[in-house]
Each structure stands twice: as C-alpha cells, then as structure tokens.
Amino acid sequence: MRVILLGPPGSGKGTQAQYIMERFEIPQISTGDMLRKSVADNTPLGNQVKIIMESGALVPDDIIIKLVQDRIKQPDCTKGFLLDGFPRTVKQAEALTLAGVQMDRVIELAVPDDVIVERLSGRRIHPASGRVYHVKFQPPTREDHDDVTGDPLILREDDKEETVRRRLLVYHTQTQPLVGYYTSLAIKNVQGLPKVTKINGTEGPLVVCDLIFSFLS
Numbered sequence: 413m414r415v416i417l418l419g420p421p422g423s424g425k426g427t428q429a430q431y432i433m434e435r436f437e438i439p440q441i442s443t444g445d446m447l448r449k450s451v452a453d454n455t456p457l458g459n460q461v462k463i464i465m466e467s468g469a470l471v472p473d474d475i476i477i478k479l480v481q482d483r484i485k486q487p488d489c490t491k492g493f494l495l496d497g498f499p500r501t502v503k504q505a506e507a508l509t510l511a512g513v514q515m516d517r518v519i520e521l522a523v524p525d526d527v528i529v530e531r532l533s534g535r536r537i538h539p540a541s542g543r544v545y546h547v548k549f550q551p552p553t554r555e556d557h558d559d560v561t562g563d564p565l566i567l568r569e570d571d572k573e574e575t576v577r578r579r580l581l582v583y584h585t586q587t588q589p590l591v592g593y594y595t596s597l598a599i600k601n602v603q604g605l606p607k608v609t610k611i612n613g614t615e616g617p618l619v620v621c622d623l624i625f626s627f628l629s
C-alpha cells in the first residue's frame with residue numbers, strides 16, 4: 413500500500429500517520445521530520461534548509477525530490493509507504509510520476525485555517541519518533557513528556573502564529589493545487605492511478621482515523 417497524506421499544516425497528517433503505520437505496517441516518510449533531523453544534527457543539508465523552514469517557506473523541489481527518491485529505495489519500503497508532507501508542489505508530484513512510482517491512495521485532510529492556528533499553538537512533539545501531542549486535544553500522560561520514552565517534548569520553531577499563517581498561505585497557493593492534479597489523474601480511471609478522497613479533519617483523531625481506515629481497506 414502506497415499512500416499520500418495531503419493537508420494543510422496542523423491538519424493531523426503526523427497524528428494519522430502513526431495510526432496508519434501501525435495498522436498497515438508501512439513506514440511513514442515525513443519530509444518535515446527528515447529535514448528537522450538534519451537541522452538538529454547540523455548536517456550541510458540542515459544548515460541549508462534551517463532558515464527556510466523557520467520562515468515557513470518551502471525547501472527547493474530538487475533537494476526534496478532527491479531526499480524522497482533515496483528514502484523510498486530503502487528495504488523497509490518494499491511493502492509500501494506513507495508519504496506525509498510530500499509531494500508539496502506539482503513539480504514534486506510530477507517527479508514521482510515520472511520516476512514510475514505508482515501511488516494507491518491520496519487522502520486530503522480538510523481543516524479550516526482558524527482551527528489550524530489553535531491546534532499548532534498547543535502542539536508538542538517528540539522529535540526522535542515524530543509522535544505528536546496537543547496540550548488540550550491529545551495531552552501526554554505526563555505533562556510535556558513523551559508517553560513511550562519519557563523524553564521531554566518540544567515546541568516547533570515554525571509554530572509561531574505569524575509563521576503558521578505564512579505556511580497556510582504557502583499551502584493554499586502551492587500544495588492545494590495537487591488535489592486537482594491527483595483528482596484529474598484519478599477521473600481518467602486508468603489502471604494504476606491512485607484513488608483520491610477528502611476527509612473532514614475537524615473530527616476527533618479517532619473518528620478521522622476510522623474514516624481513513626475505511627478508505628484504505
């Protein structure tokens with residue numbers, strides 16, 4: 413099973429990725445997590461993308477495309493994978509198609525901008541695993557600590573309101589057109605093209621998860 417999760421920042425892609433990985437036994441490929449790790453490790457890539465990410469803009473397509481193409485060649489991807497945060501532009505989607513990477517499902521999580529701003533201000537993350545919490549909607553058992561490892565949780569640099577609004581603008585202008593890209597592929601109904609759906613991401617996380625599982629089953 414090869415799945416793409418589309419949706420604005422804070423729509424719940426990372427949250428739902430955890431459920432999907434477990435249920436379908438496929439790895440989550442989160443370009444955001446990969447880039448944040450490079451920044452934290454001070455690699456040349458990390459130094460190149462740090463300021464771009466903090467500003468809420470997108471990292472250049474050629475960097476991201478190479479990152480994903482290398483990742484999906486890894487042995488853990490043979491049974492499938494979940495793309496979280498990629499593709500983000502039509503150019504990235506075309507690169508996947510041109511590389512002959514056939515996707516089975518595309519899910520768009522729909523959440524209005526005002527809900528996003530509230531969600532991201534309360535988000536806490538466990539950087540090593542990508543586990544996501546929210547101080548109000550999904551609190552960890554022990555405040556500000558990861559449920560599994562007990563490590564401290566952190567706030568993301570790009571979750572300040574002003575940056576969130578910039579990320580939303582970037583989403584609407586550069587990423588949302590992808591829904592049309594995949595829908596137009598799907599309605600041609602050619603074999604091997606992905607099925608596309610839009611899911612209301614404002615429901616509680618477990619309700620959203622049920623809707624996703626129904627679509628993937």
Ligand code: AP5
Binds near residue numbers: 445536545579616617
């Ligand atoms: P990335 O890390 O991909 O961030 P994003 O797409 O902006 O998405 P988020 O991780 O912010 O949100 P999410 O949808 O995963 O929501 P979450 O589950 O955490 O990208 C970061 C940056 O990296 C980009 O800005 C860009 O610079 C760069 N980048 C990455 N990929 C790139 C690419 N392909 N091309 C170019 N640049 C790229 O949920 C959010 C909060 O809400 C959490 O607190 C959670 O607990 C809570 N929550 C989740 N679901 C619900 C629910 N149903 N109800 C209530 N609360 C909920």
